Amino acid sequence: MGKKLRVYELAQKMGLDNKVVLEKLHEAGIEAKSHMSVLDEEDVEKIEGAPAKVEEVEERRITAGVIRRRRKEVPEEETAAPPASAEEHPQAQTVVEEPAPAADIKPAASKPETPVASVPEPISADKQDSGPSEPLDEEQVSEPAKVVKEAAPVAEQEGSGKQTAESPAAASEAGPVKREPEVSKTADKTEGQPEMAETPVTKDKTKVEKVTANRAKILGRVELSTLSPPPKRQERGERPERGKPEKARPDRARPARPAPAGAARGKEVAPQIVVPFDGGPAPDKEVRGGKKGKKSKSGGYDKDKEVADGGKGRRGRREVYEPDHDDRRARRGKKSPKVQKKTEVTLSKAIKRIIRISDVITVGELAKRMGVKSKDLITELMRQGQMVTINHPLDYETAAILASEFNYEVENVAFDEEHVLTDDAVITDESGSDEGAIPRPPVVTIMGHVDHGKTSLLDAIRATNVTSGEAGGITQHIGAYDVTVNGRKITFLDTPGHEAFTSMRARGAKVTDIVVLVVAADDGVMPQTKEAINHSKAAGVPIIVAINKMDKPDANPDRVKQELTEFEMVPEDWGGDTIFVEVSAKTTANLDSLLEMILLQAEVLELKANPHKRAKGAIVEARLDRGRGPVATVLVEEGTLRIGDPIVSGLHYGRVRTMTNDRGDRLEEAGPSCPVEVTGLSGTPVAGDTFHAVESEKVAKDVATHRQRKIREQELATTSKISLEQLYARLQQGEVQELKVIIKADVQGSVEAVRDSLLKLSTDACRLVVIHTAVGGINESDVSLASASDAIILGFNVRAEAKAAAFAEEEGVDIRFYNVIYDAVNDIRDAMEGLLAPTLREKALGKVEVRETFHVSKVGTIAGCYVTDGKVLRNSQVRLIRDHVVIWEGKLASLKRFKDDAREVQSGYECGLSLENYNDVKVGDIIEVFEMEEVKTSL
Numbered sequence: 035m036g037k038k039l040r041v042y043e044l045a046q047k048m049g050l051d052n053k054v055v056l057e058k059l060h061e062a063g064i065e066a067k068s069h070m071s072v073l074d075e076e077d078v079e080k081i082e083g084a085p086a087k088v089e090e091v092e093e094r095r096i097t098a099g100v101i102r103r104r105r106k107e108v109p110e111e112e113t114a115a116p117p118a119s120a121e122e123h124p125q126a127q128t129v130v131e132e133p134a135p136a137a138d139i140k141p142a143a144s145k146p147e148t149p150v151a152s153v154p155e156p157i158s159a160d161k162q163d164s165g166p167s168e169p170l171d172e173e174q175v176s177e178p179a180k181v182v183k184e185a186a187p188v189a190e191q192e193g194s195g196k197q198t199a200e201s202p203a204a205a206s207e208a209g210p211v212k213r214e215p216e217v218s219k220t221a222d223k224t225e226g227q228p229e230m231a232e233t234p235v236t237k238d239k240t241k242v243e244k245v246t247a248n249r250a251k252i253l254g255r256v257e258l259s260t261l262s263p264p265p266k267r268q269e270r271g272e273r274p275e276r277g278k279p280e281k282a283r284p285d286r287a288r289p290a291r292p293a294p295a296g297a298a299r300g301k302e303v304a305p306q307i308v309v310p311f312d313g314g315p316a317p318d319k320e321v322r323g324g325k326k327g328k329k330s331k332s333g334g335y336d337k338d339k340e341v342a343d344g345g346k347g348r349r350g351r352r353e354v355y356e357p358d359h360d361d362r363r364a365r366r367g368k369k370s371p372k373v374q375k376k377t378e379v380t381l382s383k384a385i386k387r388i389i390r391i392s393d394v395i396t397v398g399e400l401a402k403r404m405g406v407k408s409k410d411l412i413t414e415l416m417r418q419g420q421m422v423t424i425n426h427p428l429d430y431e432t433a434a435i436l437a438s439e440f441n442y443e444v445e446n447v448a449f450d451e452e453h454v455l456t457d458d459a460v461i462t463d464e465s466g467s468d469e470g471a472i473p474r475p476p477v478v479t480i481m482g483h484v485d486h487g488k489t490s491l492l493d494a495i496r497a498t499n500v501t502s503g504e505a506g507g508i509t510q511h512i513g514a515y516d517v518t519v520n521g522r523k524i525t526f527l528d529t530p531g532h533e534a535f536t537s538m539r540a541r542g543a544k545v546t547d548i549v550v551l552v553v554a555a556d557d558g559v560m561p562q563t564k565e566a567i568n569h570s571k572a573a574g575v576p577i578i579v580a581i582n583k584m585d586k587p588d589a590n591p592d593r594v595k596q597e598l599t600e601f602e603m604v605p606e607d608w609g610g611d612t613i614f615v616e617v618s619a620k621t622t623a624n625l626d627s628l629l630e631m632i633l634l635q636a637e638v639l640e641l642k643a644n645p646h647k648r649a650k651g652a653i654v655e656a657r658l659d660r661g662r663g664p665v666a667t668v669l670v671e672e673g674t675l676r677i678g679d680p681i682v683s684g685l686h687y688g689r690v691r692t693m694t695n696d697r698g699d700r701l702e703e704a705g706p707s708c709p710v711e712v713t714g715l716s717g718t719p720v721a722g723d724t725f726h727a728v729e730s731e732k733v734a735k736d737v738a739t740h741r742q743r744k745i746r747e748q749e750l751a752t753t754s755k756i757s758l759e760q761l762y763a764r765l766q767q768g769e770v771q772e773l774k775v776i777i778k779a780d781v782q783g784s785v786e787a788v789r790d791s792l793l794k795l796s797t798d799a800c801r802l803v804v805i806h807t808a809v810g811g812i813n814e815s816d817v818s819l820a821s822a823s824d825a826i827i828l829g830f831n832v833r834a835e836a837k838a839a840a841f842a843e844e845e846g847v848d849i850r851f852y853n854v855i856y857d858a859v860n861d862i863r864d865a866m867e868g869l870l871a872p873t874l875r876e877k878a879l880g881k882v883e884v885r886e887t888f889h890v891s892k893v894g895t896i897a898g899c900y901v902t903d904g905k906v907l908r909n910s911q912v913r914l915i916r917d918h919v920v921i922w923e924g925k926l927a928s929l930k931r932f933k934d935d936a937r938e939v940q941s942g943y944e945c946g947l948s949l950e951n952y953n954d955v956k957v958g959d960i961i962e963v964f965e966m967e968e969v970k971t972s973l
């Protein structure tokens with residue numbers, strides 16, 4: 035005290051209404067016009083110290099427009115206040131006990147149809163908080179907004195927040211406080227709120243329900259007390275307005291209750307009311323329908339339970355909806371139990387739990403056999419880190435592991451090809467495996483550089499003229515011939531000398547015992563000579579050097595010998611161990627010596643073979659003969675091949691129908707090292723492949739079928755692998771393109787020649803990938819492969835089957851036929867050039883001269899032009915030239931003839947044009963019109 039106060043301050047201090055204080059002032063003869071009037075210390079003391087009973091007015095806002103005011107006498111003694119007020123105002127006492135419900139139902143009582151909970155925003159804090167505690171107190175004065183207005187400044191000045199009206203608790207407690215009205219008032223507010231909020235928890239439930247006529251609000255209130263987030267509470271606690279009440283609390287002899295969670299705080303409160311109850315499905319129904327009580331009884335929603343749970347309303351709801359969820363799951367999962375049932379049924383039959391596979395099985399097949407969904411297998415594989423498709427082949431190990439996850443076993447019943455072939459090989463060996471081996475003729479391969487005389491030499495040896503029968507004088511096929519020298523046979527393989535046949539030559543070296551390296555005495559060691567040496571050495575085959583063309587005047591055998599020493603081939607007369615024979619295919623000079631050396635070398639090698647076994651050997655050459663079907667030149671390495679023998683080679687099998695030697699003689703049988711042409715196979719075998727005579731044609735078929743399946747599975751596996759790798763590679767390599775090619779040819783030699791030639795076209799910019807090669811006509815399989823791989827098919831001396839041709843047309847697969855390798859190479863080069871990204875080239879279209887310029891707002895500068903040369907096209911590219919200097923380059927924005935848009939304007943006509951995003955066009959400028967065209971890139 036001891037200072038001047040304004041009326042309203044005094045009123046606040048005394049906890050009275052301004053009007054009451056003003057009345058008091060008037061009664062005391064103190065002049066005070068309004069609540070803002072200043073009072074002297076004396077006056078203040080006069081009023082405060084007045085012994086008369088102080089009337090206190092309690093204001094409680096019932097609704098937005100209704101405030102209940104209640105006057106009561108306040109005794110002088112503070113200590114007497116609470117009991118007195120309680121006795122005198124039983125209703126107030128009731129409110130004290132049940133403040134929260136009273137506060138809650140207040141708005142609802144005035145507007146029962148409008149649930150506060152669902153309309154949080156419009157309800158201000160004042161309206162919400164200052165509700166009367168006694169809804170049944172009809173006698174109390176109801177005042178309109180006037181009172182509300184009056185309350186507002188009080189709230190602002192005292193910092194009592196939005197709680198301007200006193201709670202019921204405040205009515206009973208704050209009322210009597212005279213000396214510290216401010217403190218008591220604010221403290222009451224804070225004190226009253228928790229009571230309001232917590233009352234439903236602690237007070238009699240029936241009473242609560244009775245009072246809370248509107249269920250919707252009550253539901254919300256319950257949530258407020260329990261679910262109010264602490265942070266908000268904290269925030270409010272930190273607000274300066276809260277400072278006073280917080281400090282005042284200790285002074286109050288009240289039960290220490292936590293600050294309410296802002297339960298009755300208008301806007302903040304309302305959403306909290308809504309959230310917990312509306313969080314579940316159809317909350318409005320529950321609230322509006324007022325079914326709370328019923329729900330509580332039926333167990334759908336138990337408010338008390340929720341409260342007891344500490345406000346874990348969500349859990350309560352979950353419990354409520356759990357059965358529904360289960361039902362739904364049960365309904366949805368109808369199928370899965372069926373699947374499990376199926377599996378169980380299968381599982382019960384133990385014998386069926388073994389899945390027999392042949393090395394490999396696809397995911398889909400395995401799933402089918404186990405009676406589970408492929409999806410499940412794929413999921414399991416993904417879990418194991420494998421990304422697979424339904425057609426992905428699984429090897430035995432993987433399949434076994436996977437099957438075990440489903441309680442299945444996998445048994446590998448793969449066809450033991452090796453076992454079958456090995457058994458067959460020894461079965462007819464009456465005298466034992468190696469004891470029956472007898473010396474066999476050496477297999478000699480003649481190698482050398484092009485035109486060094488390989489064929490001529492062989493021809494001379496055979497005393498026949500093979501050279502004249504060869505197309506173009508170039509040996510395109512591996513020929514196998516045998517000659518008899520002094521009663522002893524020597525088998526010769528004539529490998530082609532062309533560079534493109536290198537790979538075939540390498541294969542030839544593997545089946546030979548001795549290599550005769552032909553080096554022209556007048557030419558010396560050449561690139562293919564070196565290749566031949568390397569291949570021979572790699573195969574571990576001894577080399578006999580035949581220095582040919584010794585009849586030539588410029589023959590220089592010493593130079594050849596000298597050059598060959600670089601390859602560690604030193605003549606015997608020079609102290610080395612390499613046999614050198616100087617011969618002349620033309621004059622047949624020294625050929626005997628060469629043959630002797632071959633036989634000598636063969637003796638050294640002690641070449642032996644058992645002719646009593648089933649035949650086994652190598653395919654030297656294979657081709658498709660129109661009249662005879664697949665024809666294979668085979669070299670029997672071991673055993674004896676007879677007419678009618680079931681044989682298998684690669685994917686093909688059959689019985690030996692005919693056997694012919696190089697001279698056209700029909701043979702009944704062919705022993706070790708005997709080269710023969712064989713017919714009777716189901717397909718054209720691959721040169722260099724092995725062949726086996728087997729026990730029966732069925733065995734041969736089984737072996738072939740098994741191999742086919744394996745290859746197919748490998749192809750599948752490879753395809754899926756490659757597709758992933760390709761994807762990665764393409765990402766890595768950017769815009770690299772590739773041309774995929776399938777090569778089919780009449781003979782294997784041609785296939786390899788074409789392939790080698792084409793692969794040379796491959797560049798970094800455009801790679802050529804040969805995805806498949808085979809001998810024979812183009813079939814549907816080739817077309818489907820090409821279609822799937824976006825490949826083109828090259829047929830070399832072959833044609834497409836009728837079905838394949840139709841299929842290719844249907845699929846849009848490009849098949850090209852050639853007779854000459856050169857043509858194929860040229861065409862492929864063109865195709866690859868077409869694949870390369872085109873180069874852009876500028877193509878001049880015309881010239882335009884600017885003769886006038888106009889500026890049009892929002893459009894820019896329009897150039898009135900005259901086309902001096904060529905034409906100008908709309909959207910064409912242009913270059914603005916001023917004094918021979920390029921000023922700007924870009925696109926035309928518009929082109930007009932008079933007022934109309936023009937597509938093009940020819941030379942000699944005027945036009946109006948504007949440039950895209952460029953307006954600095956001046957009279958006299960020249961505009962070049964051009965366009966960019968694509969040009970094929972050459973390799």
Ligand SMILES: Nc1nc2c(ncn2[C@@H]2O[C@H](COP(=O)(O)OP(=O)(O)OP(=O)(O)O)[C@@H](O)[C@H]2O)c(=O)[nH]1
Binds near residue numbers: 486488507
């Ligand atoms: N003077 C002479 N010419 C020979 C001799 N041997 C081969 N020729 C000639 O050399 C040329 C090539 O002979 P081929 O036997 O075709 O040589 P090649 O190594 O088989 O050739 P490709 O089959 O193309 O690899 C022919 O014109 C033969 O006449 C020889 O000893 N003396």
